[in-house]
Amino acid sequence: MRRNQTEAAVLGALSVQPMTGYALREAIRDVLGHFWSESFGQIYPTLRALVQQGLVTQIPSSSNGRTSFTLTEPGLVRLRELLAESIQDPPPRNGLMLRLYFGRHLGPDACRALIAQTKAQAEGQLAGYQAIRDDILTMADSNQDSPYWLLTLSAGEHTTRALIAWADEALTCLADLTSTESAPTPTSLETPPN
Amino acid sequence: MRRNQTEAAVLGALSVQPMTGYALREAIRDVLGHFWSESFGQIYPTLRALVQQGLVTQIPSSSNGRTSFTLTEPGLVRLRELLAESIQDPPPRNGLMLRLYFGRHLGPDACRALIAQTKAQAEGQLAGYQAIRDDILTMADSNQDSPYWLLTLSAGEHTTRALIAWADEALTCLADLTSTESAPTPTSLETPPN
DNA sequence: CGCTACATGTAAGGTGTTACATGATTCC
DNA sequence: GGAATCATGTAACACCTTACATGTAGCG
Secondary structure (H helix, E strand, C coil), rough: CCCCHHHHHHHHHHHHCCCCHHHHHHHHCCCCCCCCCCCCCHHHHHHHHHCCCCCCEEEEECCCCEEEEECCHHHHHHHHHHHHCCCCCCCCCCCCHHHHHHHHCCCCHHHHHHHHHHHHHHHHHHHHHHHHHHHHCCCCCCCCCHHHHHHHHHHHHHHHHHHHHHHHHHHHHHHHHHHHHHHHCCCCCCCCCC | CCCCCCHHHHHHHHHHHHHHHHHHHHHHHHCCCCCCCCHHEEEHHHHHHHHCCCCCCEEEEECCCCEEEEHHHHHHHHHHHHHCCCCCCCCCCCHHHHHHHHHHHHHHHHHHHHHHHHHHHHCCCCCCHHHHHHHHHHHHCCCCCCCHHHHHHHHHHHHHHHHHEEEEEEHHHHHHHHHHHHCCCCCCCCCCCC
């Protein structure tokens, strides 16, 4: 069951503008980074296959060995086909959740550290989203794609904000856990909450 | 760079209670399903390796060929080690976002259908979470793990609710897009919104 | 001239799924 | 007795990353 997802990502990126393989990887990392990823080991073989199928053409730029890849008409048709195929996401694998689910063996403090780290990452990401949003908005008038790009950006913002809200909630829950554990006699009146 | 994540998931699941390989897969699918997954092709070889390392013991149940696997003391130590390792999540690959990013080539209607489908799925998931929450709460008094389980459940609820909120927002954005496209003269007063 | 970034590619190896094969048990 | 479920396993294959190899171009 071939998924051809790399093909779709490459054709899609080239539909925005022609690029070299190197630039393609940079674009996928920097622009689609929140929801997609491809490595060189995928990109170059895929490009060669696409050229052989005539979905993409290679334009040697000046004298160097470097070539830009451009989407052809059949390539655009193929892209539409691939995008219309049913979505088949890889099975979920969230290392943070796995650790928290078995968090009793890890200890409340280690769990809190993991969550705090996640929250900090999420806050950084949120700031990055703002920068991307500004970028898209400045080119919005001349770019037909911008409404769709804002859609995916908004999804990232929503889920990231939800993650931060969850982290705050989780941190207070774990704080309660630690305090009740260090004071194993909940009915005791003498032990003050530190 | 071995990740041993399957090992951690299997040891973790067995730390809750002894099981057969088959039950292990069911438990991982049904209980960790929102954030984890393992297939038979992973579980059985991993179990054999764990037995060889003495991290898990095999208890033949009565006469059948079926055996339950039980976590040993060294196995518990190993589980703690694995959980303490740094998190290395697989690179993101979100098929829905890929399609929406290049949504111009797919068309607004197809995009709306994808989002509506996602929203419906998310709403179903949310109902499922409620059932799981009830299950956990009923056994909360006798189960030391329940606070941690509620943590991961809450994460699922937060992100799922965020997804639904995003979907609603996205659907209205796309509705605007369709109407402005089908009515290329925005200043026209005669064309009624269908 | 050396460092960094740009650029192209390959080979090895790990990870994980799918499909298949096989058989016992349970329930109707 | 037949169907569904429980149960164990393997082999082929798809997918993808990492590390390596190689070379150019621009800049201080």
